[in-house]
Amino acid sequence: MKDRIAKTMKSILLFLILLGVVSGRRTQLLKGLPAISSVEENAGAGVSVYDFNVTVSPLSSEGVAILPTIVNSNPLTEAFDIESKGGLEYRVVTTGNPVLDYETMPKSFDLQIFVEDRAGRTDLNILTIQVTDKNEHPVFRGNMAIQTLTIYVLEGTPPERIYQVDAADPENAKLKYSLLPATVPFLITESGAIFSTKQFDYEKDPHCYFLNITVTDPDGLNSTKTVNINIININDERPYFTTKQRIYRIPEEQSLGTIVANITAKDPDDEDSPSRLFYSIQSSERYFSINPATGVLQMTGRIDRDALPLRLHPSISLRVRVEDSPSNGHTREMEITIIIEDINDNSPECNPSAFRKEVNENTTPGTFLVDLRNYCKDIDVDPSNNQFNFTGLSGFGSNNFALESTVSGRLVMTGTMDLENPANPRIEVYTLTVRVQDIAHPSYLNIIYIYIRIKPVNEFFPVFSNLPYVFNVSEITKVGSSIGRVHATDKDWPPTLITYSIVAGGGTRDYTNIFWISPTKGDVRILARLDYEATQKHIFTVQASDQEKSTTASVTVNVLEVNDEEPVCSPNFYSFQIPVSLAVGTNINGFRIECQDRDSDPRSFRYFINEGNENNHFTFSPSAGSNTSWLILASQFDYESGLDTSWIYSLRVYITDDNLLSVRDKTTHLIKTGVVTLSIRVIPNPTTAITTTPGFTVVTKRENLYSTSAWYVPFVITLGSLMLLGLLVFLGFLLVTCVRTRCPPAGRAHGTPLINIPEKKKPKKEVVVTMTKLNTVFDGEARDPVTGRMYEFNTRSGARRWKKSNEPLQPALAGQVTSSATENSGQGTDRAEAASKKQPSEKRRELTAAAKPAAKPSAGQSETPGQDGLRLQK
Template identity: 75%
Template structure:
């Protein structure tokens, strides 16, 4: 912004007519260094024109300085007069700043005339006063010197002359024990004694430059006292008396002392106790001796040695210096401060409820004492008997401490039922004032006597339990009570019976509450009743009761039938209503009536060909063919039936006598193979011929047996045929033809052995069926024919 304004001014000056407005410029002025702000350097006028009437549009302004500085400014002096003055920022320093400044001053009047002129300000050197360095430049320096310090250097004053002149320090007055050298060193002339010499000196140090200008600063020298004298006690008393049991902080004595080093000022002494003492302490600054620990005159060591000696030391330094010691004695006086005490202070006595009245229960005098040292402080008596049950007890004689029982106690007495503990209080009190007292507590427990037998709520118990009740279940509860007070803890146990043929202990009773549980499964079919004896005991006396457990029958046995598995064959033409293969099933059930059995076929009865007769009400039933087979129309396709038969024991006739009506199921598995008739031909696509056996049939799982047998027979026939053909050719080639009338064979065939079992074979047509083993007869025979086709062709 300033550069823009300066350019504007220059353009105005160049463009305008040059008519001087600044009178007295250009010129040269001089200013001394370090001139303060506001010092006038030069004054000039601004001339006006007729047209402007002397009005200035832009007041004279310093638009530029060379070198740049802000140490100068223009101020108006009135009537178009202006002065160049110092600003004080920065301070003009001849030694560090340029020696000359060119100030360009610009002005413009209201007529538009301008003028620009230069004022050269030269900086003049000025003789300055010497300057102190360090702390002395800003404040009075305080110096500390120890008492008795040998003569020598104690401080060095530093000062300089801005003009680098030789400085001189003025000598000190003869009255002070110091002098100043020309280089500013302050020396002590001798050792200073704190007790004889002043404790502080103020020295005015003056330094002068060659032109005679000087500066003065003050140095304060303080003498520090050293410990060279021993303190002494001013307290004369050596024996003090105080009563025992004083509270901590109680003042015993005020010990005072003085230090010759500090006769004219408050003494700075330090007090301490040198003896190993736990009763007193001393204030290290004031010397006040106070109680810090409990002082009990009635217990050792004060009981034997009531005089306490204390060694007090006073020092003039907290860490060792000159010191003095003195011994004082504190006598601890005895006071009556302890009540009578009983050990123990609580008594517990146990007596039987039938204890005879008048017996002495306790003698309290043997357990109580007073620890006070001297009579009558250690004398006491027993007063008063109070508390619950005090009517049954008394002190005999009064104040003697002998406790006796005045009335016998019966815990079962209806007037005082169940009172087992009596709580008494006896006060033991000092005879001497202030009559301290203590209370003794006596608890008398009346020990119950077991006088009564337990009694069961019933002489016999009977529980009904289902035979399927889970092991561990609670089946009943027995209870017994005891007339003793407090009621005795009764425990229960089984002392006889409760076993079975498999378990010695089939029942268990809870010892604490009498719950009866079963430990083994109950079986109605084996045992219908169980008997055992339970006992109730109060640890001393016992009682017994009998328990009967009735086992309730539950249908928990399933029917067992014979046979459970049967396999047989029937012809396809078997008549409806026929007992299939004469099969008969017989069933048994331990917990069911024979008339409760029911029979039904659960699985495998395709087209309902089979049924049982009777279907219910008997433990014996026959398998009946209910409907004929129909393979020709394709209604039937299975040749093997696997029947899963269920036999249930509904117990409908006797269910009202059962604990729980349940149904159990037995199973029988039947395998029935239907044998086609030899003349039965069924249409199959594709059709094939199969050789079937009428006898010696094998199970389906052994299907390979007929296959191997048939295959071996075919191979044997083929081999015999081939051998016969070769033999016939050989005979035709070597033998003449035989007469036609002779039909005797040339070779008699050997006689074949009779097989063990006759096997009849027949050729039948069969459709592809599923026989339960996922074998396709068509594929089987196709494979068979292809396997043996080549050997047969060779025949």
């Protein structure tokens, strides 16, 4: 950084000087310049080259503004500088950087020196410096010029050149080389090459030589440098062992890290220095290791003298190698033998260590149980270490056992083990311990466990308790219910599990087994429904078993009678029709119910109608006390006043039995019910005979009910009704035409109407009329009780017409009609006469009455029966 600043200042000064010269203000201020001077080459720093003064006017007191400065040199160099000598005297000196070398640098330098006083006057002059030559000492070059040279020579190397000295004379004169002392086995040639004169042996010759190398020029000037030559030792000798012992004895089971031997060796190459030898074991070894640096042999694995292969061959051979280099060095090997000695380090072992023996409870005392000697051994090799004996028999109940001797180890039983004897402890398993112990020190021992299980002997049969077994069971007991329990005991100890089973009996014709017994609890359950009427008593055999011995017992099950049978009636369903004018008290169609009950007296039956008997038109006679009852009409039908509206009656008849043939237990008195279903259709009285009926039209009235918020409903209904009404009008026109041309009015043909239907004024309602033309099939016939004439009817729709043939029917109902029927027939004659006096318009209105449909009308609707006419529904 300073050099850059100085160069910058010089550049600025040179610029100012040139500026002053150009401006014409140059003044002679440097006294003694220009001038020529000289200096010797290689002059050091601070050598004076030339002195000069700076002159200023005596009248001026300004002094020097810019000191004399070398502003430029030719050729350019920094080898010179200007120093002040005091006042206005100055001198040019050498800087020593770079050193002026006559042979390599320019011979002459022109220095431009500039000065300026405070009045602004400047001066610039040139000082020429010539470099003069002088005779210099020779110089060493290369490594010898900057340091003491060290040369290394390997031992065993044959004589050869080991180094080339590099020296030069500044004046390029020829130089002479010499070597001291002369006694060393080295020489130097005229060209400066250093040679060895022998093959060195590191173990015999000096390890280091010091040589003084002198170089001299023709004028006698010389320079001297020292060369240090070191002989390098090479590995050319084999090491040798210094340890003489080859056999070592150690006891087994030494701890890891125990030192077995200290193997030592030496290397002739290292006689005067610590040996750098490396030790190793060449054989495959798991018990020992050797320190590679010190040769200490140590234990690295557990040695068991009693295990193979040492049990048979108790010696270990090792091949130890010493090497003077980690790899590819000189080696030597020796073999050592290590003998392993046996110690008493094992306790006697028994296999198994726990003995299990089963003994029957009736085993006699003195019985031999186990010989422990056959299962125990000591694996120590030395006989003095593997002898042992048996002692210390102990454990709860050990007084019942004994060892014959400490040597044999034979265990025998000395007591009795009967488990059923209260005097003996009921112990199933005896736990005994025996010590097996070394005779030799340190007397290792082991504990042997002997488990003697007293095996129970099944000596007794199971015995049933609480005999005999009689169970009274109601016949209505649910399937799966428990009806009783059997129990058996066994005197054997410990108590054995007794299992129960049914081995005989307990079945019927329909079921192989109707009883089940719990195998472990003896709980008896039923698998099928008991029936007193089929079997009143069951006897079966139960067996109790303890897996080896078994005992049987008889079980009696008495079935108790219960009213569990419901009446069975014939028929249980019946369907028929009756005329509307049937007389009260009439046995309807001669129908009767006959009932049977397996567990009830026929006099116990009661009959009542539970459902469908609207206005109580029907009843049974007798209503109780007989197994046969007839269906009777109890009250007259009344459709004209609107009391009756349904033409079909579905009667649900219940038949109950309220007593038993023989009641043993009043608490089990139950009532069973039979059910019979009757379907009765009431047939209206026909008043007009119709020879042919191609069909009839059904007009349905329905109230127009809809939500006012659903505006589209009336629109759609109205539109659809108009379209349907147009269609129905057209169909009605065709029907009227057909009737007028082909079918004369039935009322006029016979002169007497079937039924008089009084007109009733009904409230006016908004209705939607639907007309449906149906073809009628007449599949039944009946006699009009008023006129006595025959008419045909449809069993599904109720439509009817006079039968063409007026032959009277057989008097099938004559015996069923009571005196009330006669009265009704008289009333019917009066009604017929009244009907004949009606106006023709009334007769035509009667002809349009619709037939009754099979379905019951819905709530709020009424229907008017008539000849194949119209049926109006509100």
